[in-house]
Amino acid sequence: MRYLKQATKSAEGNSREARAVVEQMLEDIRAGREDTVRALARKFDKWEQEFILSDAKREELIAMVPESVKRDLEFAHRQVAGFAKAQRESIGEFATEVTPGVVLGQRIVPMDVAGCYVPGGRFAHACSAIMSVATAKAAGVPFIVAATPPRGEHIDPATCYAMHISGADIILEMGGVQAIASMAYGLFTGKPANILVGPGNAYVAEAKALLSGSGLCGIDVFAGPTESGIIAEGTADPMTVAIDLVSQAEHGYNSPVWLFTTSEELGNKVLELMPKLCADMPNPDVPLSAWRDYGEIVLCDDREEMAAVSDHYAPEHIQVMAGDLDWWRARLRCYGSLFLGEGSTVPHGDKCSGTNHILPTRKAACYSGGLNVHKFLKICTYQHIDPDKNDVIGGTASRLSRVEGMEGHARACDWRLRKFYPGREWDFPVYEHPAY
Incomplete structure (x- = not known):
């Protein structure tokens, strides 16, 4: 690249x-x-x-x-x-x-x-x-x-x-x-x-x-400045690419926007269009500054390298303007939200398409998704163990507790083995206190 x-x-x-x-x-x-x-x-x-x-x-x-x-x-x-x-x-x-x-x-x-x-x-x-x-x-x-x-x-x-x-x-x-x-x-x-x-x-x-x-x-999520990337092959429309980059540079002076492409011709055309489109905005200084200071165009050899570079950046938003969208959906792994095809633009998701626009930034997409219902839910586990199954669970837990050096844990298990199986002989040490 x-x-x-x-x-x-x-x-x-x-x-x-x-x-x-x-x-x-x-x-x-x-x-x-x-x-x-x-x-x-x-x-x-x-x-x-x-x-x-x-x-x-x-x-x-x-x-x-x-x-x-x-x-x-x-x-x-x-x-x-x-x-x-x-x-x-x-x-x-x-x-x-x-x-x-x-x-x-x-x-x-x-x-x-x-x-x-x-x-x-x-x-x-x-x-x-x-x-x-x-x-x-x-x-x-x-x-x-x-x-x-x-x-x-x-x-x-x-x-x-x-x-x-x-x-x-x-x-x-x-x-x-x-x-x-x-x-x-x-x-x-x-x-x-x-x-x-x-x-x-x-x-x-x-x-x-x-x-x-x-x-x-x-x-x-820890929300940093909004960031957006576009993956585009040579068949992509430069104007569509550029206007979508400007739409995200509008967020702020420090909002990064990135283009990952295999086409030098497309990259150069977008490079030419960006200052013109930014200058035509109602508040041009914001997108112009964001593009000047934080904008990037990365030229890659093939689609696999584009995917690898995108995953390295882990963008908050990533758009794909390329063929074989199923391949891209399956291949990309690090992003906040994915927008597939020329018909999809980040403002759709930002406003009303339905996916959530509160998303990870600053490479947090490497380990986290965006806001979703699961963030508001606690997944709580429980267990109920029949007394007559303590010979399996209790015996194993007792032995593993001593492997870890936790004698108190082992004795809690041992007590149940003595209580539920009185008089039974065990093939491993089972503690029995005189008070038992």
């Missing part, structure tokens, strides 16, 4: 500066709780109102949303909720007897409370509300708290409607680290979240990581 264009910078989603700031904020919130959150909201959002959105205000905001927007959000909700429901149905409870009399089983237990963060900086992320809240609802989470930053005197009305139709029990007009901490600690709601999900800026990401690392709750 060789580069027709190589990035000049490396996107960093976990800065020491952001972490230090967030650590102090979380420490302050732990100490001052609701009072500290109110002070932070005044400082960052000029917010003096109540944080929990009232039913009356919710209705007022919903009334502001045009009917055409409501219909589109309802379509997106049907798609996302329908896919999430199918995911939930793909995993079930069961019981099995590998050895007769030894019943082993699996229960599926939803989290009690989910905290769903919906960013609201440069963009109003109404679709992100659906991705998190509707997925938690499909998983069976009984109580969902959603938070999004206010814009002036209220949160974005379309985002409010998306949260509403997706099933949010409480909506917080609150953003940033203070929103993440409030959901984790159950501030204002009395409902601490078992899991925090949803994208956000570097400070939000650090807050989620720190709270998760403290053992307080789980999180979905």
Whole structure:
């Protein structure tokens, strides 16, 4: 492989500066709780109102949303909720007897409370509300708290409607680290979240990581800057490739976009088109900077090398514009979400096709998928062992406990062997205390 264009910078989603700031904020919130959150909201959002959105205000905001927007959000909700429901149905409870009399089983237990963060900086992320809240609802989470930053005197009305139709029990007009901490600690709601999900800026990401690392709750993924790759053979349309790369560079100044191709002609044409398409955007500086600093075009020898390079990058999103799509679906292994064929573009998944757009970045796709119903579920195992099967299970467990040097474990097994099989002789040492 060789580069027709190589990035000049490396996107960093976990800065020491952001972490230090967030650590102090979380420490302050732990100490001052609701009072500290109110002070932070005044400082960052000029917010003096109540944080929990009232039913009356919710209705007022919903009334502001045009009917055409409501219909589109309802379509997106049907798609996302329908896919999430199918995911939930793909995993079930069961019981099995590998050895007769030894019943082993699996229960599926939803989290009690989910905290769903919906960013609201440069963009109003109404679709992100659906991705998190509707997925938690499909998983069976009984109580969902959603938070999004206010814009002036209220949160974005379309985002409010998306949260509403997706099933949010409480909506917080609150953003940033203070929103993440409030959901984790159950501030204002009395409902601490078992899991925090949803994208956000570097400070939000650090807050989620720190709270998760403290053992307080789980999180979905550590979200760094949005990233997207395209695999394209020489038959691909350069304009389609370029316009899709620009669509993802729009996310931010540090959003990487990559093209992996076997065609130098295609790569050079995309290289020519990118500055022109970026310059034609409403806010051209963002995609131009992202492309200049983080964009790459990688020239590969064949499709196997393209697949290997893509898996090495482990993109949050990967599009394939090539022949034999079944081969690509089977071959690619490291990505957040896969978009096959020219008819599929990342914005379809970002908005309404149905797959979740809260996805792993910064190579986390090497070991994790994106947000899905399973993230909101605990898979709990159980066992019931008949007393008359303790000669098999208990004997083996006793011997293995002593292999590991754990005498107390062995004696718990030995007691049952003595209790359930009185007078039986064993061909291995079985402890018998005088108190037996």
